[in-house]
Amino acid sequence: MTTSRLEEPTPAAPPGGGGGPRVLMWHVHGSWTTSFVQGGHPCLLPVTPDRGPDGRGRAATWDWPGTAVEIAPERLRDEHVDVVVAQRPHELELAERWLGRRPGRDVPAVYVEHNTPKGDVPGTRHPLADRRDLRIVHVTHFNDLFWDCGSTPTTVIEHGVVDPGYRYTGDLARAGVVVNEPLRRWRVTGTDLLPGFAEAAPLDLFGMGVAGTAATLGVPPDRLAAHDDLPQERMHTELARRRAYLHPIRWTSLGLSLIEAMLLGLPVVVLATTEAVEAVPADAGVVSTRLPVLRRALRDLVADPDRARETGAAARAAALHRYPLSRFLDDWNRLLQEVAR
Numbered sequence: 001m002t003t004s005r006l007e008e009p010t011p012a013a014p015p016g017g018g019g020g021p022r023v024l025m026w027h028v029h030g031s032w033t034t035s036f037v038q039g040g041h042p043c044l045l046p047v048t049p050d051r052g053p054d055g056r057g058r059a060a061t062w063d064w065p066g067t068a069v070e071i072a073p074e075r076l077r078d079e080h081v082d083v084v085v086a087q088r089p090h091e092l093e094l095a096e097r098w099l100g101r102r103p104g105r106d107v108p109a110v111y112v113e114h115n116t117p118k119g120d121v122p123g124t125r126h127p128l129a130d131r132r133d134l135r136i137v138h139v140t141h142f143n144d145l146f147w148d149c150g151s152t153p154t155t156v157i158e159h160g161v162v163d164p165g166y167r168y169t170g171d172l173a174r175a176g177v178v179v180n181e182p183l184r185r186w187r188v189t190g191t192d193l194l195p196g197f198a199e200a201a202p203l204d205l206f207g208m209g210v211a212g213t214a215a216t217l218g219v220p221p222d223r224l225a226a227h228d229d230l231p232q233e234r235m236h237t238e239l240a241r242r243r244a245y246l247h248p249i250r251w252t253s254l255g256l257s258l259i260e261a262m263l264l265g266l267p268v269v270v271l272a273t274t275e276a277v278e279a280v281p282a283d284a285g286v287v288s289t290r291l292p293v294l295r296r297a298l299r300d301l302v303a304d305p306d307r308a309r310e311t312g313a314a315a316r317a318a319a320l321h322r323y324p325l326s327r328f329l330d331d332w333n334r335l336l337q338e339v340a341r
Contacts (some may be wrong), residue, residue, distance in 0.1 A: 016164045020333060021082035027056040028087045029114055031232075031256040032139070034059065035160050036085075037068040039329045041336065044071045044079060044300060051329035061231040062207035073098045082340040084109040089127045090193030108339040112137045113147060116251050117275055122146050132274030135339060140253045140291070142277040157335065160328020161259045164318070167240035168312050174202040176266065178235070179249070181209040183216055186324050187269040190248030190271060193216070193291065197246055200224040200295040201302040204242055206235050207257075240264045243308050245285075246269065246300040254279055260320035267311035274316060279322065283316035 004054040012282045015341070019039030020215035027033055037043050047070040048055025071079065076098040084095045084103040084289050092111075095103045103109035113136055117124035128136060136154045138144040144156050175197070182191040192211065197203060198219050205213055206227045214224040227238065238244070245261035247270040254275040262268060268285035271294070280287050286297035301308045 014088060015058050016280060019335045020082055022255070023083050024081045024099070024321055024334065025085040026054065026087060026091055028053075028095040029256075029261070030059050030062050031110075031161070031208070032114065034064065034232075035162055035325055035328055036332065037064050038162065038325060039110050039333055039336075040067060041333070043068045043145050044070065044076070044081065046073050046076070046094075048073065054091075063233075067110045081107055085108070085112060086110070087112045087114060092128075104131065104147060105224070109134040110137050110335065110339055111135070112139065113143055114139055114141060114253055116253055117147050119163050122148075124148060125150070128152055135335075137335070138253075141278070142254050142275040157328065157331045159254060159256060159259060159323050160325040160331075161263060161319070162325055163263055164236045164260060165263075166265045166316055167237060167314075169308065170243045170266075170305055170308055170312070172204075172241045172243060174242050175244045175246045175269070175298055175302060176206060176261065177246045177248065178206045178255070178261070179210065179238070182207065182213050183209065188249070188251050190250050193248045194224060195219050196291060197295060198236060198298040199250065201244070203246065204238075206230060206239065236260065236264055240266065240276065241265065242306065244269060244298060244312075246298060247276065249273070251277075255292050257318050259323050262312075262315035263311040265309075265316045267301050267308050268315055269294050269301065279318075280315070281318050283311065284318045285311055299310045 010091050029233045032276045041068050045058030045068060046055045058064055058068055077100050084093050084107055092103045111128055111134055126147045126149045129152055131152045134150050139159055141156050144154055172202045179189045183193045192279045195217050205226045208229045210278050211224040211228045213226055214221050245266040245268045247258045248267060249255055250273055270282055272287045272289045277287055290295050299316050
């Protein structure tokens, strides 16, 4: 585990690389950023004394290379930045204020859209629609299809995940679930569906802000146990002890936790929503919009260790083929070189 720390803005290049465009970006989504910072190019991460949402700096629970460097906002005007990689609309204003240059006009910029559209779907206009001075990068083809970006150029770079390795034991006849803030996000994350799934198999809920979920839902703790905000390494190890993985998310681009579970070797039971139908082939688990089908599949997998292990092996093979880190980094390095010219 790497603890957050303040570093000089120009790190030594790691063995085998460290060049490429210098990127200003924010630590917003830990798992996605963990993959992105493996690309060898210097990444400048704003850090503020309170380490709030706009200044988290380096991650505390992920392992990031030395090219991911913390920098105070007031020092950015003295730094050379080749590309701004924004992930929230207000970051473009922050970049202009902190750099003294306008992203898209004075410094190249791309905007990573992690989320499915909200509001008047499928007519939702993207907040950066009709901006020809930057590029929107969608993380799924579903997002590219559903967001109305107007004349703003778009591209899709699918997820690539740092392989945690095959760890599956499945020695616990329970199902793992990973959801952040399930009580706040509720129907988006399928929190309301958990009592029905807990009747099919005991559940272990991992993620941030999961404490109190069982009590709120009225589910006995032996049927729904919470494991709040574990470090990623420990969570992966614990998740791999569960017999199967449940992905109850209704409306998200594509949860990286699903891909990570597949890489760990877990068979998966997944709501057939958004991009999930592209990510999970038939031999890797069960994907459906029919809750009785999903509950039966979860019950059957938890009850059959041999079938669960065989299905999980297929899930890992599928994730390695579709979401390799090497392809993700190649795609991003090509794009950064292109926009930084």
